[in-house]
Amino acid sequence: MRLVILASGNGTDLQSIIDSVEEGSIPAKIAAVISDKEGAYALERAKIHGIPTYCLSKKDLKDRFYRELLRIIEEINPDGIILAGFITILNEEIVNKFQNKIINIHPSLIPSFCGKGYYGEKVHKAVYEYGVKYTGCTVHFVDAGADTGPIILQEVVKVEEDDTPETIAEKVLEVEHKLLPYAVKLFAEGRLKVEGRKVHINQFK
Ligand code: GAR
Numbered sequence: 521m522r523l524v525i526l527a528s529g530n531g532t533d534l535q536s537i538i539d540s541v542e543e544g545s546i547p548a549k550i551a552a553v554i555s556d557k558e559g560a561y562a563l564e565r566a567k568i569h570g571i572p573t574y575c576l577s578k579k580d581l582k583d584r585f586y587r588e589l590l591r592i593i594e595e596i597n598p599d600g601i602i603l604a605g606f607i608t609i610l611n612e613e614i615v616n617k618f619q620n621k622i623i624n625i626h627p628s629l630i631p632s633f634c635g636k637g638y639y640g641e642k643v644h645k646a647v648y649e650y651g652v653k654y655t656g657c658t659v660h661f662v663d664a665g666a667d668t669g670p671i672i673l674q675e676v677v678k679v680e681e682d683d684t685p686e687t688i689a690e691k692v693l694e695v696e697h698k699l700l701p702y703a704v705k706l707f708a709e710g711r712l713k714v715e716g717r718k719v720h721i722n723q724f725k
Pocket residue numbers: 527528529530531532533534604605606607625626627638639640643693696
């Protein structure tokens with residue numbers, strides 16, 4: 521099982537996958553890390569671990585961005601693609617070519633606080649302002665919509681009285697670092713079966 525990981529930022533979610541692969545709990549190889557942001561620390565993390573990196577600037581490539589992204593992914597020909605804090609919404613062509621093979625992590629309990637415009641700290645600010653008592657994170661397969669694909673795993677995080685958007689972000693991220701590698705492990709072990717909107721998890725390996 522060869523994986524490509526797409527990341528735009530600090531790359532702590534990416535790091536959680538790298539660590540689990542290196543510990544041997546995810547039976548897969550990370551074939552490459554691709555970023556849409558120059559200078560993303562995620563690229564440095566990959567380099568430190570000897571993983572090939574690619575950086576595609578949307579600003580420079582403009583309407584060639586998706587073509588170039590698909591070209592690189594097809595060249596690598598991975599068994600799965602993991603979006604670990606990737607800000608760009610993939611286009612239909614890429615999503616259709618890798619149906620049920622693209623996994624995303626989102627820092628809220630989908631279908632709340634998700635979709636276009638909800639990413640990173642914007643999510644936690646919206647959660648804070650709405651005054652919900654619980655938030656969390658969701659790992660899901662990617663379909664042609666924004667954060668609408670079948671849900672693999674979710675975990676709840678309690679919002680406390682003295683929480684701020686920043687402390688909510690910290691608490692959610694800590695949970696992400698367990699949930700994402702576990703979802704990738706289930707995927708790599710072939711234990712996920714998608715039936716319509718439902719993802720069935722084979723508990724017996
Ligand atoms: C994570 O919280 C991830 O869930 C979120 O970006 C952060 C990346 O952190 N992803 C999205 O908002 C996607 N819609 P990281 O760069 O430290 O891994």
